[in-house]
Amino acid sequence: MSDGTGVAKDPKVIDGKAFAEGLRAKLARQVATLKEKHGFVPGLAVVLVGEDPASKVYVRNKGEQTKASGMASFEHKLDAATSQADLLALIDTLNKDPKVNGILCQLPVPKQIDPQAIIDAIDPDKDVDGFHVVNAGRLATGGKGLVPCTPYGCLLLLKDRLGDLAGKHAVVIGRSNIVGKPMAQLLLNESCTVTIAHSKTKDLPGEVRRADIVVAAVGRPEMVKGDWIKEGAVVIDVGINRIEKDGKGKLVGDVDYASCYPKASAITPVPGGVGPMTIALLLNNTLIAACRQHKVALPE
Numbered sequence: 001m002s003d004g005t006g007v008a009k010d011p012k013v014i015d016g017k018a019f020a021e022g023l024r025a026k027l028a029r030q031v032a033t034l035k036e037k038h039g040f041v042p043g044l045a046v047v048l049v050g051e052d053p054a055s056k057v058y059v060r061n062k063g064e065q066t067k068a069s070g071m072a073s074f075e076h077k078l079d080a081a082t083s084q085a086d087l088l089a090l091i092d093t094l095n096k097d098p099k100v101n102g103i104l105c106q107l108p109v110p111k112q113i114d115p116q117a118i119i120d121a122i123d124p125d126k127d128v129d130g131f132h133v134v135n136a137g138r139l140a141t142g143g144k145g146l147v148p149c150t151p152y153g154c155l156l157l158l159k160d161r162l163g164d165l166a167g168k169h170a171v172v173i174g175r176s177n178i179v180g181k182p183m184a185q186l187l188l189n190e191s192c193t194v195t196i197a198h199s200k201t202k203d204l205p206g207e208v209r210r211a212d213i214v215v216a217a218v219g220r221p222e223m224v225k226g227d228w229i230k231e232g233a234v235v236i237d238v239g240i241n242r243i244e245k246d247g248k249g250k251l252v253g254d255v256d257y258a259s260c261y262p263k264a265s266a267i268t269p270v271p272g273g274v275g276p277m278t279i280a281l282l283l284n285n286t287l288i289a290a291c292r293q294h295k296v297a298l299p300e
C-alpha cells in the first residue's frame, strides 16, 4: 500500500488518522445531504474554561475539523476564574438553543468548578461526550444513547481489523468513566470476554498475557511492555503523554511501542492512532444527535 509519498505503509500499524479521515469524508457527505433535504446543519458547541495544554491541542484540531465537515461550530472560551454558576448558566442557554445539537465542555475544568455538576447539567440528548449518567446507563443496558468518543473510536478500529469480536478475550487497562468503563461495556456488547485491570490488579503482566485484545488507558507513559503481549494480540493505545526524551518534548502512549510492536499482529501508534478517531467520533455523535433532535433518519 502507498500513500503517495513513496513510502510503503506498514500493514501492522493501525492508521487511525487515515481511518478518521475516511469517517470525516463520509460525515461531510451526510451533512451536505441534511442541508439539501432538510435545511439544517448539525451544530456543535465547545466550552473551554481556562487553559489546559491537552485541551488546547484538542480544541484546535476539533474546531478546524467541525467546519471542514460542514457543521456549525460554536466556541465559548471562558476565563480561568469563571464561577460554576456562570458556567451552568451558559450550559442552560446551550441546552435551549435549537441550533446547538451537541455540547462538549472540555475537561479538566478549574478547581472552583465541580466537573460532575457540569456533566449532570448537559441535556443527555446533546451530550456528545456520552458522559452523562443517562448515557452511561443506556450503554450499560443496551439503550439508544450517545457513546463516549474515544472508546467508540477504539471499537471501530478493532472491528475493522478483526471483524467479529465474539469470544475474544479483551483486557482493558484503566477504569475511568471516560474510557475504561465504557470501553469494557462496548466490548461486552460485542460478546468479548472482558477483564478490566487497574492499579490494584495483582498480576497485571499475567492478565495482559491472556489477551487477544489489549486496550491501554491508564495515562502512564510506555507502561505496557512487550513481554506482556501474547503473540498476535491487537494492541490499542489510548494514552497521550507528553514526556521529555533526550532533552526534547515527545508524545508517547501508555504502550511501550518498540517492545510491543514485534509481538502484536496490529498496533495503534501515538500520535496518529486513537487520538484522531476521538475527534471524528465527536463529529459523528453530533450528527447522530442532530438527526434525533430533528426526527430525521441518519443519511446513508
Ligand SMILES: Nc1nc(=O)c2c([nH]1)NC[C@@H]1CN(c3ccc(C(=O)N[C@@H](CCC(=O)O)C(=O)O)cc3)C=[N+]21
Pocket (backbone or CB within 6 Å): 054, 055, 057, 058, 061, 104, 105, 106, 107, 108, 129, 149, 240, 251, 270, 271, 272, 273, 274, 275, 276, 278, 279
Ligand atoms: N469533554 C472532553 N472530552 C474529550 O474528549 C477531551 C476533553 N474533554 N479534554 C481533553 C481530552 C484530550 N482529547 C484529545 C483528543 C484528540 C487528540 C488528538 O487528535 N491527538 C492527535 C494529535 C496529537 C498531537 O499532535 O498533539 C493524535 O493522537 O494523533 C488529542 C487529545 C480529548 N479530550
